Amino acid sequence: IGMFSVAIGAVANLLLDPFFIFVLGFGVRGAAIATVISQCLSASFVLFFLTKKAELKVRFLHKDELSESLGYAKNIISLGTAGFIMQLTNGLVS
Incomplete structure (x- = not known):
């Protein structure tokens, strides 16, 4: 696929x-x-x-499900921020 x-x-x-x-x-x-x-x-x-x-x-997601997903979103953002910053700085250097 x-x-x-x-x-x-x-x-x-x-x-x-x-x-x-x-x-x-x-x-x-x-x-x-x-x-x-x-x-x-x-x-x-x-x-x-x-x-x-x-x-x-x-x-x-529906509006009533957003509050339940906030914890997952925080975990995802905290894990992905370091990789995002590395990619961002590599792009700026290039």
Whole structure:
């Protein structure tokens, strides 16, 4: 499924690039538009899969569930902050 989701974006980009660049005459702007559309298609497929077809379905939280999830969110943020700062500083150095 992961490979298929990447393939959707790649094939869509291969098909949309010539259309936006040459047919519509957008040039580099057309390539950028095609890339964004392709990524949106790929993300839509992943979201569809995770909400409808996956064994463990992903769902959005309701307002009354937010207070229950606050503890989990704090743990996730505390564990991910160090890696985020490292990636941020590496990006700034680059």
